[in-house]
Amino acid sequence: MRILITGGAGFVGSHLASSWAALPGHEVVVLDNLRRRGSELNLPFLRRRGVSFVHGDVRKPGDLDEVGGQFDLVVDASAEPSVLAGTNGSPEYVIETNLYGTVNVLNFARKRAGRFLFLSTSRVYSIAALKALPLHQVGRRYALSGQGPGWTSKGIGEAFSTSSARSFYGASKLASELLLQEYVESYGLKGLVNRCGVIAGPGQFGKADQGVFTLWIANHYFGRPLAYTGFGGQGFQVRDLLHPQDLFDLLQRQLSQENVWDGRIYNVGGGERVSTSLAEWTEEAKLATGKELSVESKADSASVDIPYYVTDHSLVTKDFGWSPSRDRRRIASDIAQWIKNEEALLAPLFAP
Numbered sequence: 001m002r003i004l005i006t007g008g009a010g011f012v013g014s015h016l017a018s019s020w021a022a023l024p025g026h027e028v029v030v031l032d033n034l035r036r037r038g039s040e041l042n043l044p045f046l047r048r049r050g051v052s053f054v055h056g057d058v059r060k061p062g063d064l065d066e067v068g069g070q071f072d073l074v075v076d077a078s079a080e081p082s083v084l085a086g087t088n089g090s091p092e093y094v095i096e097t098n099l100y101g102t103v104n105v106l107n108f109a110r111k112r113a114g115r116f117l118f119l120s121t122s123r124v125y126s127i128a129a130l131k132a133l134p135l136h137q138v139g140r141r142y143a144l145s146g147q148g149p150g151w152t153s154k155g156i157g158e159a160f161s162t163s164s165a166r167s168f169y170g171a172s173k174l175a176s177e178l179l180l181q182e183y184v185e186s187y188g189l190k191g192l193v194n195r196c197g198v199i200a201g202p203g204q205f206g207k208a209d210q211g212v213f214t215l216w217i218a219n220h221y222f223g224r225p226l227a228y229t230g231f232g233g234q235g236f237q238v239r240d241l242l243h244p245q246d247l248f249d250l251l252q253r254q255l256s257q258e259n260v261w262d263g264r265i266y267n268v269g270g271g272e273r274v275s276t277s278l279a280e281w282t283e284e285a286k287l288a289t290g291k292e293l294s295v296e297s298k299a300d301s302a303s304v305d306i307p308y309y310v311t312d313h314s315l316v317t318k319d320f321g322w323s324p325s326r327d328r329r330r331i332a333s334d335i336a337q338w339i340k341n342e343e344a345l346l347a348p349l350f351a352p
């Protein structure tokens, strides 16, 4: 099987690339413009795994043209993945990469690939509707009970509202999902969308605006300051976490079913069982690193921030018999172990 991964030097892309490259009969090519700080550190690791690297930009169709040959699968994992991208008044990069870049990758896949997998995001859901969920406090976290349009106490399902503002990041991803479905309908492309919640694990160069769960462990490890930010500054906001290896396990199951590549959309994430509040994650960080930090408190939330997101992955579980098998303790300890192994390399990267 021959696979192209755009954004393949990044956190998720490099994990998928090395996992596929380790399987017999798989050849993997990654294309990345190395915009994300840290992605360049993955290149020697990918080379050792036999993965080919093309330094290219999805915003430039010519860069994709330079990638030789036919592929069985294209995975689009290139993105500006920060929900804050564009909120500073310059949305160009996030739109050009996440939307126009995806169109370029769709055009490439139409001519040169059997299947197209799009890594979308839970951020396609409307911020106002997510903020309106009836939350209550249980211990040191928010909790959701009852049910409403597109949600139950299990979390957010595929039918949740996408109808009002959802950030430039979420909007550019949603627009790409819609176009993927047009390519499937009009051109017979075989495509699938996984709307992922938070993915966290080793190999993620976490920042305050993206990858905060990994940053949390790193800052505990390196003794650097942290603050619970937003929603009163108590750290009660909740997310579910997905280990990248669980995502890989799911993709293998999806690849084994030809008939599902018809533009359908799945919510993919750790679900309620692998969810955590930031305050609870502090305890996990303490356990994983053996170090304790005093976490500051900043009450004000950013406009795009949400207090609660947990994936209801019932549909993907029903269709593929998949559910995540790595819990939050495993995710925290895998991140801590990676930082320990690569301490000298990572210390400057996680510096403020």
Ligand SMILES: NC(=O)c1ccc[n+]([C@@H]2O[C@H](COP(=O)([O-])OP(=O)(O)OC[C@H]3O[C@@H](n4cnc5c(N)ncnc54)[C@H](O)[C@@H]3O)[C@@H](O)[C@H]2O)c1
Residues within 6 Å of the ligand: 006, 007, 008, 009, 010, 011, 012, 013, 031, 032, 033, 034, 035, 036, 039, 056, 057, 058, 059, 076, 077, 078, 079, 080, 081, 097, 101, 119, 120, 121, 122, 195, 196, 197, 198, 199, 200, 205
């Ligand atoms: N990490 C998460 O929590 C998460 C959650 C939901 C969805 N996703 C999606 O998964 C995919 C991978 O995310 P990630 O966490 O690995 O992010 P990442 O930033 O680690 O990886 C993205 C990669 O894309 C590259 N890139 C950026 N702009 C590019 C361009 N114009 N041309 C070519 N390469 C470009 C970056 O250099 C980086 O290596 C993204 O599509 C993201 O939206 C991630």
